[in-house]
Amino acid sequence: MKTFKINTMMLLFVAALFSMPTMAQNKTTPTLTDAEIASVAVTANQIDVDYGKIALKKSKEAEIRKFAQTMIDDHTSVINQAVALAKKLGVTPKDNAVSKSLMDDAKKTKMTLDSKEGKAFDKAYIDNEVSYHEAVISTVKNVLIPQTQNAELKDLLQSVLPILEHHLHMAKNAQANHKM
Amino acid sequence: MTTGKLWSVLVLCGIGLLFFVNRSFVESQKTDALWPLRSFTAINPTLVTNTKHIVIIKGMVFDPAELHVHKGDTVVWINKDLVPHNITDFPKNRWTSGTLALSSSWEKSISNTFEYYCSIHPTMKGKIIVDP
DSSP: OHHHHHHHHHHHHHHHHHHHHHHHHHHHSOOOOHHHHHHHHHHHHHHHHHHHHHHHHHOOOHHHHHHHHHHHHHHHHHHHHHHHHHHHHTOOOOOOHHHHHHHHHHHHHHHHHHTOOHHHHHHHHHHHHHHHHHHHHHHIIIIIHHHOOSHHHHHHHHHHHHHHHHHHHHHHHHHHHTOO | OOHHHHHHHHHHHHHHHHHHHHHHHHHHHHHHHHHHHHHHHHHOTTTSOOOEEEEEEETTEEESSEEEEOTTOEEEEEEOSSSOBOOEEETTOOOBOOOBOTTOEEEEEOOSOEEEEOSSSTTOEEEEEEOO
16 A cells, blocks of 8 residues: 555656656747737838848948848748748738737847947857757747648748848858957 | 553553653652661660750759750749749859849750859759769
């Protein structure tokens, strides 16, 4: 009887251990509809277009300017595809907690970037590009793709991933050249 | 017309017919005799029309990244990605396609082996190999 009690307690302990990460995930992973996912995709791309425009205004460094122009062109192109697909599917992108949080963070980052000049700006811009792309890749992979219901929207998000990964690689290369 | 004359006309017609049939037969033999030669010329690579090869740009890669062609062939690059790309000589940038918008294509006649890349996204690389 005593052994049974100990075994039961151990099982409960193990079950509790295994259930912890699941509970944590449920608590932190927001639930989104396809309309909200489309909004997050458009917002995330628009934020990087805006960062690129700030860089073109403030940086004199050729590598930074070329990278910023590529970010503007590529993310604008992705936005156009996302908007066209949403229109085709009859989905109106809808603001939500994730897109609002992205916009709030972007507001703070833009203020930081605006306050810097010269090499300090170049470093701040490229450092942010590395961390921003890392965060967006993680969100697309772990939050947006698994929750997307529509197959075409899911395909679009999956096609965006290699672009984001390539941007991250380019940003890391530029970061290595702009260490202070 | 007498029976004799009629026979003569018939015999002459017969000879004429035989000659005609025989000539057609010889011609068809000549044609047949040419057939293996024609077949040979059709497979002779120097006389075959140059081939068009296609490279698809999608998911930030050139597919196929390495392509074997013959001298004089044409390669067509089609941009099926979500973002603009280009095809540029690597590493010397001696020529470029210019920006390839979405769903657009660019072609080049191939005369030698070369490497190329997308100068917008420099890790995207490809190679065209001219086989002997």
